Amino acid sequence: DAGVTQSPTHLIKTRGQQVTLRCSPKSGHDTVSWYQQALGQGPQFIFQYYEEEERQRGNFPDRFSGHQFPNYSSELNVNALLLGDSALYLCASSRREGRTDTQYFGPGTRLTVL
Amino acid sequence: GNSVTQMEGPVTLSEEAFLTINCTYTATGYPSLFWYVQYPGEGLQLLLKATKADDKGSNKGFEATYRKETTSFHLEKGSVQVSDSAVYFCALPGYSSASKIIFGSGTRLSIRP
Numbered sequence: 001d002a003g004v005t006q007s008p009t010h011l012i013k014t015r016g017q018q019v020t021l022r023c024s025p026k027s028g029h030d031t032v033s034w035y036q037q038a039l040g041q042g043p044q045f046i047f048q049y050y051e052e053e054e055r056q057r058g059n060f061p062d063r064f065s066g067h068q069f070p071n072y073s074s075e076l077n078v079n080a081l082l083l084g085d086s087a088l089y090l091c092a093s094s095r096r097e098g099r100t101d102t103q104y105f106g107p108g109t110r111l112t113v114l
Numbered sequence: 115g116n117s118v119t120q121m122e123g124p125v126t127l128s129e130e131a132f133l134t135i136n137c138t139y140t141a142t143g144y145p146s147l148f149w150y151v152q153y154p155g156e157g158l159q160l161l162l163k164a165t166k167a168d169d170k171g172s173n174k175g176f177e178a179t180y181r182k183e184t185t186s187f188h189l190e191k192g193s194v195q196v197s198d199s200a201v202y203f204c205a206l207p208g209y210s211s212a213s214k215i216i217f218g219s220g221t222r223l224s225i226r227p
Binding site: 048058104 | 214
């Protein structure tokens with residue numbers, strides 16, 4: 001059973017460019033959440049998608065947007081990149097049932113903005 | 115909203131030493147509690163979880179007990195190995211079982227051979 005997968009593994013962009021990161025959830029999961037982890041810090045919640053709609057959003061600007069597809073996979077888009085957007089971007093998947101909505105994380109995409 | 119406070123690191127121990135990483139939480143109700151681990155250069159892995167008071171989560175020799183009275187979820191291991199060197203994050207849901215996960219600041223653990 002494949003776990004959460006993310007692509008690409010690494011990405012280098014320059015300021016002002018746009019980037020798209022991709023995530024495939026664990027089999028049987030229908031909810032995808034995205035997190036940003038700056039170096040030496042804990043992950044910070046960006047947003048969560050369920051049934052192809054954004055359900056929750058953290059304290060991130062509108063430059064950060066996303067999408068969820070009918071097969072539950074998801075994309076994170078960041079426009080007008082800033083140096084401060086350099087981070088590890090983590091995707092997590094979960095299933096909306098029961099009380100324990102445990103999230104399982106992918107290996108992440110490391111984005112470097114020059 | 116819910117929050118978590120985690121013991122600051124880094125923590126350096128010798129192999130076979132006893133490990134404790136402290137974690138306390140503030141929450142409405144009794145949410146699930148988690149410990150995640152991040153090995154160098156990798157993403158997060160769920161290490162263990164507990165879903166209700168007095169539950170003990172365990173995995174790979176690590177244990178943590180959900181203490182309602184002290185609002186704590188301390189991570190322990192009786193005998194650490196070099197391969198346990200990683201960053202450990204205490205975490206809980208933001209406000210409901212379907213919500214975002216809130217993470218502590220992380221504790222970097224280094225084990226000397």
